[in-house]
Amino acid sequence: MALEAGGAGMVYLDYNATAPLRPEALEATLSALRSVGNAASVHPAGQDAASRVNLARRQLAHLINCSPGEIIFTSGATEANNLALRTAYASGGVLVTTAVEHPAVLEAARAITADRPNSLVVLPVDGDGILDLEPVIAACDEGRVALVSVMLANNETGVLTDLAPVIKVAREVGALVHTDATQHVGRLPLDLNELDVDLLSLSAHKFGGPQGIGALFVRRGTALPHRPLLVGGGQERGWRAGTLNVAGIAGLGAAAEVARRGLADEAARATKLRDALEAGLRSRLPESRVNGARVPRLPGVASVTFPGVPADAVLAAMPEVAASDGSACAAGAPSPSHVLLAMGRNREEADSTVRFSLGYATTKRDVERAVDATVRAVSEVRSAMVATAEV
Ligand code: PMP
Numbered sequence: 001m002a003l004e005a006g007g008a009g010m011v012y013l014d015y016n017a018t019a020p021l022r023p024e025a026l027e028a029t030l031s032a033l034r035s036v037g038n039a040a041s042v043h044p045a046g047q048d049a050a051s052r053v054n055l056a057r058r059q060l061a062h063l064i065n066c067s068p069g070e071i072i073f074t075s076g077a078t079e080a081n082n083l084a085l086r087t088a089y090a091s092g093g094v095l096v097t098t099a100v101e102h103p104a105v106l107e108a109a110r111a112i113t114a115d116r117p118n119s120l121v122v123l124p125v126d127g128d129g130i131l132d133l134e135p136v137i138a139a140c141d142e143g144r145v146a147l148v149s150v151m152l153a154n155n156e157t158g159v160l161t162d163l164a165p166v167i168k169v170a171r172e173v174g175a176l177v178h179t180d181a182t183q184h185v186g187r188l189p190l191d192l193n194e195l196d197v198d199l200l201s202l203s204a205h206k207f208g209g210p211q212g213i214g215a216l217f218v219r220r221g222t223a224l225p226h227r228p229l230l231v232g233g234g235q236e237r238g239w240r241a242g243t244l245n246v247a248g249i250a251g252l253g254a255a256a257e258v259a260r261r262g263l264a265d266e267a268a269r270a271t272k273l274r275d276a277l278e279a280g281l282r283s284r285l286p287e288s289r290v291n292g293a294r295v296p297r298l299p300g301v302a303s304v305t306f307p308g309v310p311a312d313a314v315l316a317a318m319p320e321v322a323a324s325d326g327s328a329c330a331a332g333a334p335s336p337s338h339v340l341l342a343m344g345r346n347r348e349e350a351d352s353t354v355r356f357s358l359g360y361a362t363t364k365r366d367v368e369r370a371v372d373a374t375v376r377a378v379s380e381v382r383s384a385m386v387a388t389a390e391v
Pocket of ligand 1: 075077078104153155182203
């Protein structure tokens with residue numbers, strides 16, 4: 001798909017950073033922006049805004065199979081994660097999470113538990129990025145656990161977590177379970193009737209909605225002290241004060257609706273394209289390695305290490321391809337990917353890893369162009385490094 005932003009003809013393979021806005025989401029957002037009304041006002045203009053919000057709540061609830069009343073709109077997954085962790089921690093006890101979480105969980109957990117650093121347990125993963133259950137059991141046995149927070153799909157590698165056994169262990173010790181499902185929602189089916197988590201975070205822009213809007217699911221009946229991050233007018237049943245972002249919420253709802261209808265097809269298509277990308281790279285750059293290749297992953301994500309070839313140089317050598325050399329949130333930060341380090345990669349390997357993430361608008365042609373560009377860029381960087389070494 002040729003996108004306008006960032007230059008015509010660009011191959012956009014950075015859906016895990018943000019997906020292009022779906023046309024239906026743009027339409028719903030614009031329509032709400034063109035109208036006037038605060039969703040809390042009782043007059044018809046206010047009620048028009050409220051009805052857009054209600055529709056979006058139903059659309060999102062339909063996508064993840066929960067009740068509309070279990071959704072709290074937030075500014076995104078970062079806020080939803082902070083709200084979930086902070087609220088659960090306020091009930092007392094330990095927070096348990098994993099070393100591969102997004103900083104919106106990991107750093108939030110560190111900040112929230114800064115008063116009692118012993119009250120945070122960060123669990124390791126194996127070389128495939130999979131969480132071992134034994135340390136989860138041990139952590140839950142050690143003391144009273146307030147919350148176990150484990151992501152459903154990793155943003156850097158796409159590796160999926162089988163949450164059911166984690167939930168079982170947490171339930172046995174009476175802990176709440178939160179999952180950061182930001183990369184999973186709208187990409188793979190998610191049924192909250194089956195997945196028995198108490199709290200779940202998501203962000204609209206990962207599935208084709210606008211940036212700056214997301215939600216926290218709080219299962220009905222979950223016993224939680226009220227600890228809103230934003231206190232004020234009591235919107236969202238007191239969980240999140242502030243005038244509702246009607247346009248963003250409407251866009252989120254429309255994106256959820258389209259994603260739900262196309263879910264199976266889009267997932268199958270993205271998997272096929274991702275596999276073609278990986279096969280193309282592996283056949284022409286045989287030394288390249290795909291992280292998490294042996295375990296279940298999100299459909300559209302390929303985390304590929306080109307040993308000895310710095311990823312930032314590769315990306316700079318192929319400006320026509322938008323991909324990432326780590327999580328976008330950490331982009332610009334000099335530190336290597338904490339996810340790849342946690343999977344046992346060394347610093348050099350982490351720094352030689354490119355994340356390609358594909359999505360609903362990616363075409364076969366995009367993948368072919370990306371493979372050609374990557375092969376050329378890796379070869380160029382390698383030659384430049386040899387030339388420099390010989391000087
Ligand atoms: N969690 C995960 C797994 C993510 O990938 C992201 C976005 N990179 C976030 C949380 C934060 O989402 P947002 O920036 O939309 O708040």
